[in-house]
Amino acid sequence: MKKTHYIILLFFPFFFINCKKESKKSSLETVEVKPFEIDTLIVKKHLYTLASDDMEGRKPGTPGIEKAAKYIETEFQRIGLKTFEGAENYRQNFHEKDLDLFNIIGVLEGKSLKDEYVIVSAHYDHLGIKEGAEVDSIYNGANDDASGVTGVLTLAEYFKNKNNNERSIVFVAFTAEEMGLVGSKYFGTQVDASKFVAGINMELIGKEPNTGPKTAWLTGFERSDFGVIIQKNLEGSGYKLFPDPYPKFNLFFRSDNASLAKLGVPSHTFSTTPIDIDKEYHQLSDEVTSLDMKVVTETIKAVALGTGSIIRGEDTPTRITDLE
The missing domain is CATH 1.20.5 (Single alpha-helices involved in coiled-coils or other helix-helix interfaces)
Structure with a gap:
């Protein structure tokens, strides 16, 4: 026993x-690893950081824009983007208007069509600090254009995780847009425009447009079939894209898309804001509290879905020839 x-x-x-x-x-x-999703949490993270008082209005040549640049660079590195054309870092440095300026550029290399580029862009500069203001003196630039840069960062992470981009995607945060498209103009002088098949610029995407919920408008809609391709890809999604409703404002030439469009690239700007009645445009009141996070999120999702066939190399927009 x-x-x-x-x-x-x-x-x-x-x-x-x-x-x-x-x-x-x-x-x-x-254990299940969840895929990256475009949601209001990631949108708030980027938008609240870029439009914070700590960034001091992101005026070129100030400590504030340096902080914004470092944040964008850190995110590009975290996401795993490469530098542009073998550069040592994400900055494209140049000197203009007596200032040392820099665009921030990250690249997601394509697969079968890696020598064809799609640019996803927005400007990260704004107006800085208003002298003599008694209470709020910072031009936070939440809608203009922290919202667009939020789109750039979110789409970079989305497409990195999607891993189906046959074409290379160049993600750019342009500097000195408010000083006359300075950053994007310089970028245009440094690239072979024939390699760029499309340009997707985002500006003022934080408010519901006059066309209603889950809609956006595109500048220069009639200048290429870029917008038609987007509309086709959005069919059945519940989201709609319309031509620019403000032709008298000549918006196609007033944002960074114009610098590449003038070189023939089908480069257009997505926007949602009803600018004819917007009270925050270039005002101290352009803060995150004036924006609709759902609008920003849904717009970024629409850009991702709408441009998908171009990113995958299935569609190629027509070149722009009429610039009058």
């Missing part, structure tokens, strides 16, 4: 240990 009990006691710990190991293994095997 004693001998029998001894054998059982030896066996029991062995069985118990193995059960614990199997249980641990099974729990590890059931």
Whole structure:
């Protein structure tokens, strides 16, 4: 009897240990890694950071825009983007208007069509600090254009995780747009425009447009079939894209898309804001509290879906030839 009990006691710990190991293994095997999703949480993270008082209005040549640049660079690095054309870092440095300026550029290399580029852009500069203001002196530029840069960062992470871009995607945060499209104009002088098949610029995407919920408008709609391709891809999504409703404002030439469009690239700007009645445009009141996070989020989703066939190399927009 004693001998029998001894054998059982030896066996029991062995069985118990193995059960614990199997249980641990099974729990590890059931761990599910969720894919990246475009949602209001990631939108708030980027938007609240870029439009914070800490950025001091992101005026070129100030400590505030340097903070914004570092944030964008850190995000590009976290996401895993490469530098543009083998540069040492994400900055494209140049000197103009007596200022040391820099665009921030990250690249997601394509697969079968890696020498064809799609540019996704927005400007990260704004107006800085208003002298003599008694209470709020910072031009936070939440809608103009922290909302667009939020789109750039979110789409960079989205397409990185999607991993289906046959064409290379160049993500750019342009500087000095408010000073006359300075950053994008410089970028245009440094690239071979024939390699760029499309330009997707985002500006003022934080408010519901006059066309209603889940809609946006596109500048220069009639100048290429870029907008028609987007509309086709959005069919069935519940989201609609319309031509620019403000032709008298000549908006196609007033944002960074114009710098590449003038070189023939089908480059257009997505926007949602009803600018004819917007009270926050270029005002101290352009803060995150004036924006609709759902509008920003849904617009970024629409850009992702709408441009998908271009990113995958299935569609190529017509070039722009009429610039009058």
